Amino acid sequence: MDTQQIQQIADRISLNLKAKGVSPDSHSISEKLSLYINEFGVVPFEAERKVLSDQYKQYKIPEEAKPAANQAGDIANIADVQPNDWVTVEAKVVSLQVPNSPAISQSGILADSSGAVRFVIFSKATELPKLEIEKWYRIDSAVVDSYKGVPNLKLHSGSRVTEIEDDRCLVPSEPTKLSDLKPGVVSCIRVKFVDEWESRSERMMQSGLVADESGRMRFVLWQDAEKEKLVPGAVYNIFYASVDEYNGKLSLTLNSAVWLQDEDIEISVPIKSGVSAPKEPLPITTIRNLQVGYASLRVKFVEEWESRSDRMMQSGLVGDETGRIKFVLWQDESKERLELGRVYEIINAKVDEFNGRLSISLNPATYSADESDTDIAVGTRLDEVSGTIVQVSKGSGLVRRCPVDGCNRVLSRQNFCPVHEIQNNFKYDLRIKGVVDDGHRACNVLMNREVTEKLSDMAMDQAIEIASNSPLGLEEIQAELTERLCGRYVKCLGNEFDGRILVKSAEFIHLDTKITAELLNRAGNVQEDDRT
Amino acid sequence: MSAIPNGQFMSYEREPAKRVFAAELREATKTIKDTEDEKSPVFLLLPTGERCNRVLIAGTITQKDKVGDQNIIYRARVSDPTGIFFINASSYQPEAMHQLAKIDTETPSFVVVIGKPNAYTTPEGKTLVSVRAESILAVNQETRDLWIQDTARSTLERVDALLAETPSADVLLARETYHLAPGHWKKMVYDALSRIMPL
Numbered sequence: 001m002d003t004q005q006i007q008q009i010a011d012r013i014s015l016n017l018k019a020k021g022v023s024p025d026s027h028s029i030s031e032k033l034s035l036y037i038n039e040f041g042v043v044p045f046e047a048e049r050k051v052l053s054d055q056y057k058q059y060k061i062p063e064e065a066k067p068a069a070n071q072a073g074d075i076a077n078i079a080d081v082q083p084n085d086w087v088t089v090e091a092k093v094v095s096l097q098v099p100n101s102p103a104i105s106q107s108g109i110l111a112d113s114s115g116a117v118r119f120v121i122f123s124k125a126t127e128l129p130k131l132e133i134e135k136w137y138r139i140d141s142a143v144v145d146s147y148k149g150v151p152n153l154k155l156h157s158g159s160r161v162t163e164i165e166d167d168r169c170l171v172p173s174e175p176t177k178l179s180d181l182k183p184g185v186v187s188c189i190r191v192k193f194v195d196e197w198e199s200r201s202e203r204m205m206q207s208g209l210v211a212d213e214s215g216r217m218r219f220v221l222w223q224d225a226e227k228e229k230l231v232p233g234a235v236y237n238i239f240y241a242s243v244d245e246y247n248g249k250l251s252l253t254l255n256s257a258v259w260l261q262d263e264d265i266e267i268s269v270p271i272k273s274g275v276s277a278p279k280e281p282l283p284i285t286t287i288r289n290l291q292v293g294y295a296s297l298r299v300k301f302v303e304e305w306e307s308r309s310d311r312m313m314q315s316g317l318v319g320d321e322t323g324r325i326k327f328v329l330w331q332d333e334s335k336e337r338l339e340l341g342r343v344y345e346i347i348n349a350k351v352d353e354f355n356g357r358l359s360i361s362l363n364p365a366t367y368s369a370d371e372s373d374t375d376i377a378v379g380t381r382l383d384e385v386s387g388t389i390v391q392v393s394k395g396s397g398l399v400r401r402c403p404v405d406g407c408n409r410v411l412s413r414q415n416f417c418p419v420h421e422i423q424n425n426f427k428y429d430l431r432i433k434g435v436v437d438d439g440h441r442a443c444n445v446l447m448n449r450e451v452t453e454k455l456s457d458m459a460m461d462q463a464i465e466i467a468s469n470s471p472l473g474l475e476e477i478q479a480e481l482t483e484r485l486c487g488r489y490v491k492c493l494g495n496e497f498d499g500r501i502l503v504k505s506a507e508f509i510h511l512d513t514k515i516t517a518e519l520l521n522r523a524g525n526v527q528e529d530d531r532t
Numbered sequence: 533m534s535a536i537p538n539g540q541f542m543s544y545e546r547e548p549a550k551r552v553f554a555a556e557l558r559e560a561t562k563t564i565k566d567t568e569d570e571k572s573p574v575f576l577l578l579p580t581g582e583r584c585n586r587v588l589i590a591g592t593i594t595q596k597d598k599v600g601d602q603n604i605i606y607r608a609r610v611s612d613p614t615g616i617f618f619i620n621a622s623s624y625q626p627e628a629m630h631q632l633a634k635i636d637t638e639t640p641s642f643v644v645v646i647g648k649p650n651a652y653t654t655p656e657g658k659t660l661v662s663v664r665a666e667s668i669l670a671v672n673q674e675t676r677d678l679w680i681q682d683t684a685r686s687t688l689e690r691v692d693a694l695l696a697e698t699p700s701a702d703v704l705l706a707r708e709t710y711h712l713a714p715g716h717w718k719k720m721v722y723d724a725l726s727r728i729m730p731l
Contacts, residue, residue: 041592041612043611442547513730516729519684523718523721
């Protein structure tokens with residue numbers, strides 16, 4: 001945030017304090033705001049609340065005198081309004097319709113940058129001014145009705161309407177895909193006029209089909225002297241069309257809308273949807289990275305299973321460095337059986353899921369034995385998990401182990417081994433039993449002494465010393481490890497065994513600004529994303 | 533979670549902690565329960581179409597209050613670049629309570645919170661989301677920045693899934709429940725990332 005914006009907030013705080021009879025140090029207020037907002041990434045309205053609250057404390061102004069809620073936070077986005085809400089919105093009148101009943105004084109569409117909604121003013125609400133098209137208003141205390149399940153903003157005699165003088169610009173949201181439409185008003189769609197239908201009625205000016213990448217939809221334009229017909233084959237950006245539902249099918253009505261022809265863009269309209277086999281050979285992937293769909297693999301045929309069905313030609317396991325997977329080949333005269341022990345390149349196999357397990361089907365694939373016969377060491381690659389340490393569990397830290405040769409079990413508090421009973425000549429060990437979570441999976445990990453010492457920067461000798469000087473004893477080490485490691489991002493390599501990764505090596509993940517730049521690109525690229 | 537084959541015991545699988553920005557969590561209002569069973573977990577449906585019953589959040593702690601005499605509850609406010617999280621920890625979360633008690637809020641500091649999201653509807657019909665902390669820990673700026681990256685990536689992945697042609701059941705439910713366009717979340721992600729990008 002630049003100094004000017006910070007200064008604006010600081011001025012607001014100073015004004016507030018002056019009203020309470022104190023003369024604030026506006027320089028220190030700006031500095032604090034800048035610290036919270038710019039260095040600590042606090043959202044500006046929270047920084048304002050915090051600094052103001054601190055100032056109140058400093059000048060001993062009672063808490064009750066604090067202003068209630070943040071005014072700016074109370075304005076609703078039109079896209080968020082729900083039936084039965086009481087809302088305050090700041091919106092532009094983008095469309096006005098001729099009321100179809102004398103009980104209605106005005107109806108049309110209001111829009112802000114989040115979306116659009118129909119509105120209605122009843123004739124009995126005589127206090128309200130007539131809204132003018134293209135003007136911005138702040139509307140306090142409107143109530144959201146629902147008409148046929150679609151939110152509808154009702155302005156009543158208790159509502160307050162204030163015209164907003166500054167001519168702010170309405171940034172229309174990026175086009176919504178036809179497949180995502182819901183009944184109501186859609187701010188913007190980008191569509192191609194693909195099919196014109198003959199009008200079946202005098203009242204109808206034009207009807208037909210429009211389409212985008214996601215699908216197609218029927219539209220209608222009723223007679224209106226101020227509207228012009230659309231040109232078949234052209235691409236349009238259509239703003240504030242009404243989406244209606246009839247018999248479970250959606251259609252568009254364009255009378256409330258405005259549209260602009262877009263000559264720079266061509267839209268490729270889908271012929272059919274659904275996951276179909278890829279036309280091009282997919283690049284080789286690994287078994288660990290497989291997902292339901294289609295994939296190419298380079299694998300060794302490691303285990304053949306007896307067929308349990310006549311329809312099945314062959315089944316068994318294939319493997320690469322990252323793991324093994326079941327495959328099946330159904331009866332098909334054009335296919336050849338695989339030879340056990342050989343390496344194959346399999347192009348575009350189908351990947352299915354059954355009971356949470358993946359398997360591949362070779363029938364849609366093409367495959368051939370690798371002539372070079374370079375062997376694959378199946379399943380030797382280490383498992384990797386990168387994520388946050390979200391828990392350092394009980395049993396982590398300093399433990400005492402049974403000294404009996406080959407036992408090594410962890411002793412209980414009383415130095416009791418479940419097999420060898422009391423063992424006072426125990427050996428110390430340091431370990432972490434924890435959970436590393438990447439947001440998709442919470443993975444149990446076990447870190448040995450070497451890994452624990454390296455990550456926590458606490459040698460076992462130090463741990464023994466800390467534990468013996470603490471009233472909590474061994475528990476102190478678990479707390480200490482939690483403090484040092486919980487919440488931190490790590491990358492662990494090891495072997496997964498019985499639902500737990502035995503970590504061979506681990507390191508902290510460090511910030512890479514290149515990744516931030518890539519993500520910024522992805523987040524900023526709203527347009528391209530909507531076209532795919 | 534995997535299906536239960538013929539009434540055998542299902543191995544316990546810990547729910548992953550979803551990465552979510554404050555501005556998104558604030559909008560979550562819909563809760564999901566898969567079965568009527570009292571013990572079945574309650575999930576909160578995020579507006580970007582994924583359910584969660586554990587979250588990982590990071591930000592700056594701006595306030596901490598101790599409430600109650602006998603049953604002490606700590607309440608805290610943690611801000612990320614998009615908004616604020618309301619955090620609480622009671623004696624049922626002794627670890628989190630002790631950790632929070634130790635954190636000084638006079639000066640700003642970064643924290644990571646792991647906890648369970650909770651949606652509460654006021655008598656006026658407003659839904660408030662808070663997070664019951666399991667752990668709250670002071671961290672350095674690098675960890676906070678990594679969280680912003682991580683959360684940005686997760687959110688963008690969810691937005692992609694939200695736009696998918698063959699949507700999951702949760703995505704369909706989110707499309708029905710929430711009315712913010714995917715572009716809204718992308719802009720939120722963009723703004724959050726801008727705050728950690730050196731100019």
